[in-house]
Amino acid sequence: MRFDIITLFPEMFSAIKEEGVIARAIKKSIISINEWQLRDFSENKYKNVDDKAYGGGAGMVMQVKPIRDCIKKIKEQEPETKVIYLSPQGDPLNQNLVEKLSSFESLTLLCGRYEGVDERIIKNDVDLEVSIGDYVISGGELAAMVLIDSVSRRLPNVLGNKDSLNDSFVNNLLDYPHYTRPESIDGDIVPEVLLSGNQAKIDAWRLEQAKHKTRQKRPDLLSN
Ligand SMILES: NC(=O)c1ccc(NCc2ccccc2)nc1
Numbered sequence: 001m002r003f004d005i006i007t008l009f010p011e012m013f014s015a016i017k018e019e020g021v022i023a024r025a026i027k028k029s030i031i032s033i034n035e036w037q038l039r040d041f042s043e044n045k046y047k048n049v050d051d052k053a054y055g056g057g058a059g060m061v062m063q064v065k066p067i068r069d070c071i072k073k074i075k076e077q078e079p080e081t082k083v084i085y086l087s088p089q090g091d092p093l094n095q096n097l098v099e100k101l102s103s104f105e106s107l108t109l110l111c112g113r114y115e116g117v118d119e120r121i122i123k124n125d126v127d128l129e130v131s132i133g134d135y136v137i138s139g140g141e142l143a144a145m146v147l148i149d150s151v152s153r154r155l156p157n158v159l160g161n162k163d164s165l166n167d168s169f170v171n172n173l174l175d176y177p178h179y180t181r182p183e184s185i186d187g188d189i190v191p192e193v194l195l196s197g198n199q200a201k202i203d204a205w206r207l208e209q210a211k212h213k214t215r216q217k218r219p220d221l222l223s224n
Pocket of ligand 1: 086087088112113115117130132133134135136137138139140143
């Protein structure tokens with residue numbers, strides 16, 4: 001799977017490219033990440049890609065032309081890529097959407113800054129607007145990294161058995177509780193069932209715990 005990133009801060013992506021699961025997935029050629037510096041598509045010698053907003057207001061808006069030219073360039077290499085715009089106005093990134101996105105061969109992630117991009121980009125060039133949560137951060141880059149991490153983990157052979165495939169949300173339930181040595185610390189002991197060696201009983205207990213936790217903390221997940 002190939003990720004193309006349109007951004008003003010390409011160097012931010014070294015955070016996921018140099019360490020951990022994503023770095024290994026890149027080494028194993030399961031994924032590739034290509035950053036595109038939007039300023040390289042600027043029309044002026046100052047490398048600006050934003051301008052004042054029509055209708056006034058303090059914020060700057062990212063212009064159509066540099067973004068459209070950059071997408072065009074990416075599509076010369078990846079004609080089938082899906083253009084995803086990370087924004088607070090997007091569809092919530094949940095496990096279902098992560099699964100869907102993991103089926104694409106190529107995703108182009110458009111990272112907004114300032115007040116975001118000119119609406120005509122969203123209307124004509126973006127295939128899907130995605131939000132990682134109901135809050136605003138200073139740019140789409142961190143949201144893009146969250147998307148890359150969550151989607152890449154779902155690709156075959158990305159997770160070795162040692163990286164636990166976090167069961168949260170995969171079956172629409174929160175994860176069961178986890179314990180490790182020592183068996184008792186500060187008078188706090190590990191649930192007996194986990195020491196029983198009876199795997200069927202342990203699995204049943206874990207499923208019950210996941211359901212209980214979900215009912216308590218996220219009943220909304222149960223209505224999916
Ligand atoms: N919740 C999110 O996924 C998210 C994505 C981007 C972002 N900041 C950049 C931006 C600001 C305004 C309009 C479009 C993009 N903040 C939060």
